[in-house]
Structures are given as structure tokens and as C-alpha cells.
Amino acid sequence: MKILITDNVHQLLIDNLEKSGFEITYLPEITWDEVFDIIDDYCAIVINTKTKMNKKMLDKAKNLKVIVRLGSGLDIIDLDYAHKKNIIVERTPEGNRNAVAEHSMGLLLSLLNNIVTSNIEVRNFQWNREKNRGLELEGKTIGLIGFGNTGTSFAKKLKCFDLNILVYDKYKQRFQEEFRYVSETGMNRLFEECDILSLHIPLTKETFHLVNEEFINKFKKNIYLINTSRGKIIDTKDLIKGLESGKIKGAALDVLENEKPWTYDEEEKMNYQKLFSMENVIVTPHIAGWTLESKEKIAKFTFEKIMKYCKL
Structure with a gap:
């Protein structure tokens, strides 16, 4: 075979x-x-x-x-x-869910504590302590959209930070007992209470450009946005508008609508140049699930799933 x-x-x-x-x-x-x-x-x-x-x-x-x-x-x-x-x-999401969760945690802490911008400034002999005063997670409210492999893994990482964890998953209800520390809720509560929003959903016809101008403006507070799922879930142009208006206080993105820079047309290039120039934006090249450990774990689960269906 x-x-x-x-x-x-x-x-x-x-x-x-x-x-x-x-x-x-x-x-x-x-x-x-x-x-x-x-x-x-x-x-x-x-x-x-x-x-x-x-x-x-x-x-x-x-x-x-x-x-x-x-x-x-x-x-x-x-x-x-x-x-x-x-x-x-x-x-094989079991193979890289922990890697994605850890990367999401890193993005969140880096964003709230100005780690990336202050690192660049110090390397340029700038010592700006007050400008880079950060925010603590304790007491904040984070909303997770999607509670599958990566959403549940991220929630476990967040548990020890003493913040309120709200979760909305359209296709999953009555979470397991081990997640009693999260609050299962609807989108309206996320819009009312979130300080931070993190996306953990697949790209489908339903989720394409879910995060657009209308969606962003429904949040009562100005929010921080984390995306380690799929780039096309966010409308890039509307994200930029939200960042410019202050409705989005900062964004950490491991994924983009177009992840092939050599294919950018003039409009895309202009939009990404604007996005990448913002100090309150962190971007990584779709590496959230890309660790040495996840590579081995994915191999393990891939083998198990092939063996389940392919009989010699």
C-alpha cells in the first residue's frame, strides 16, 4: 500500500x-x-x-x-x-495545540507589556520606561471564540493568571468539568465585557471576515485582539480602521489574509505596510504551531490515524 x-x-x-x-x-x-x-x-x-x-x-x-x-x-x-x-x-490538531496555546500566551504578554517595541527601542539606545508601561492580566476579561483543541489549550494556560475567561463556541455547549473556571456564554456578553479577544476557529464560509468593522464596533470597550487561527477571519482593512480609531488598542497576529508577500498587489502592499508600521501590532509568520515538539507529536498522531484506516 x-x-x-x-x-x-x-x-x-x-x-x-x-x-x-x-x-x-x-x-x-x-x-x-x-x-x-x-x-x-x-x-x-x-x-x-x-x-x-x-x-x-x-x-x-x-x-x-x-x-x-x-x-x-x-x-x-x-x-x-x-x-x-x-x-x-x-x-492532527492534537499535535500542535499546546504549541499554539503557548505562542498565543507569548503574543498576549508581549502585546500588553510592550516587549517587542521596547526591545527595538533599547537596541536603538532609547530608554523609554514610562512610554512602555504595561498592563497586567489580573482582573481583566478575555473572550475566546472557539473552544476546540487550541481554545481549550489556551484556556488552560490562562487559568493561573487570575482573569475572567469568557468562551463562545457556536457548536459546543456544556463544557467538561475540568473547565469549570471558564464561563460559557454568548457573543453579546463578549461584546459587553471583553478587554481582550482571542480567535480559535477554523476558516469557513461562516467565519470568513467575521471580524469586520461592524463586529469590531459592537465591543463596548476598546479591546486587544489576538489571532492564531486563520488570517481571512479578519478583514485586514477593517482591522486597520479599528487600530487607527483606537477601537482596537493592539493586535497580535500569527496569520494574515495573504501570507505570500511576493504576491501582494499595490493595495495589499499599502495595507500591510500601514499595518506593520504600527507599534501596537505584533506579527509572526504563521509559526504558532511550529515547534520541534509539535513536529514530532504531529508525526505520532498522523501515524495513528493512517493505521486506523489503512489496513495491509
């Missing part, structure tokens, strides 16, 4: 699959067109963001039984069409 791995993975995955008798093709630099040329030879494929499994690819994949996504986002897969073709789709 042949398995195609199209992205960089921990050697643990390759070793375990080969020991289990699978024939592995490991091509981490392969392009979409090159995958298309050979996909019909494989019963399973392991993918990351560069390999989009659209209708054209799925039609070519005559023998495909299983798709495993490294990480969590399924917006790169035509799920309805895969289901029609009886192709099983799995993902």
Missing part, C-alpha cells in the same frame, strides 16, 4: 510507516502539479497547506482512501466532494 507525503515531517512518521509495511514516497518539495501527476498511484496522502485537495485533484486520485492534514486547518480540502467520493479526511 503506497502513501505519499508531500510536506516536511518528522522522521518518526516515515520510520513507523515503513516498519508497518507501507511503501512511502517522501517528497516534501513537491509542487501541486507534480502531486496531480502521480496522485492516482496512492491510497493515502499526507498534506500541509501547499497541497490543496480540490475537486480536480480528488477526481484524479482514483485510488485514494485517506487524506491526513498535518495540523488542523481543513480549508484546503473540498470536504463535501471528498465525502461524496468516500475519502476519509483526518487532521
Whole structure:
């Protein structure tokens, strides 16, 4: 049984699959067109963001039984069409949820304590203590939208900071007993009480540009915004408006609407230049789930999910 791995993975995955008798093709630099040329030879494929499994690819994949996504986002897969073709789709959010939660925590603390801006200033021989006076988390109210793998992991990190944790998840109610320290609520309470908002939701038709001008203006307080989910959940132009007006006091973003700077048109380039020039904005290049430990854990869970469905 042949398995195609199209992205960089921990050697643990390759070793375990080969020991289990699978024939592995490991091509981490392969392009979409090159995958298309050979996909019909494989019963399973392991993918990351560069390999989009659209209708054209799925039609070519005559023998495909299983798709495993490294990480969590399924917006790169035509799920309805895969289901029609009886192709099983799995993902491995268990592997990087802790990494995303820790990165979210780092972004939040850096944003509230002016760590990034003050670091740059000191390196430029500027010693601005009062300008960089920070904020404490204690007593603040944070709202989490989404309470799946990363949302629950982030809540666990927040628990020891003695702040109020509000959670809204449209598709999940009656949280487990271990999360009794969070308050399950609706969006209206988030709009009324939040000092900080953190996004932990997938990109779908429903969540595309969820955070727009109308959404931002519903918050009673001016808020800090954290996004480690998907860039297109936020309308970049409306985010900039919110930052300029002060409605958003600061933003920490691990994801952007367009994460390929070499493809920016003039309008995008102008918008991102404006965004990146703001001192109250922190940006990282989609690395929240990108740790040495998460790479190994994702390999472990990917192996388990392939073994669940692929029998020799």
C-alpha cells in the first residue's frame, strides 16, 4: 500500500510507516502539479497547506482512501466532494495545540507589556520606561471564540493568571468539568465585557471576515485582539480602521489574509505596510504551531490515524 507525503515531517512518521509495511514516497518539495501527476498511484496522502485537495485533484486520485492534514486547518480540502467520493479526511490538531496555546500566551504578554517595541527601542539606545508601561492580566476579561483543541489549550494556560475567561463556541455547549473556571456564554456578553479577544476557529464560509468593522464596533470597550487561527477571519482593512480609531488598542497576529508577500498587489502592499508600521501590532509568520515538539507529536498522531484506516 503506497502513501505519499508531500510536506516536511518528522522522521518518526516515515520510520513507523515503513516498519508497518507501507511503501512511502517522501517528497516534501513537491509542487501541486507534480502531486496531480502521480496522485492516482496512492491510497493515502499526507498534506500541509501547499497541497490543496480540490475537486480536480480528488477526481484524479482514483485510488485514494485517506487524506491526513498535518495540523488542523481543513480549508484546503473540498470536504463535501471528498465525502461524496468516500475519502476519509483526518487532521492532527492534537499535535500542535499546546504549541499554539503557548505562542498565543507569548503574543498576549508581549502585546500588553510592550516587549517587542521596547526591545527595538533599547537596541536603538532609547530608554523609554514610562512610554512602555504595561498592563497586567489580573482582573481583566478575555473572550475566546472557539473552544476546540487550541481554545481549550489556551484556556488552560490562562487559568493561573487570575482573569475572567469568557468562551463562545457556536457548536459546543456544556463544557467538561475540568473547565469549570471558564464561563460559557454568548457573543453579546463578549461584546459587553471583553478587554481582550482571542480567535480559535477554523476558516469557513461562516467565519470568513467575521471580524469586520461592524463586529469590531459592537465591543463596548476598546479591546486587544489576538489571532492564531486563520488570517481571512479578519478583514485586514477593517482591522486597520479599528487600530487607527483606537477601537482596537493592539493586535497580535500569527496569520494574515495573504501570507505570500511576493504576491501582494499595490493595495495589499499599502495595507500591510500601514499595518506593520504600527507599534501596537505584533506579527509572526504563521509559526504558532511550529515547534520541534509539535513536529514530532504531529508525526505520532498522523501515524495513528493512517493505521486506523489503512489496513495491509
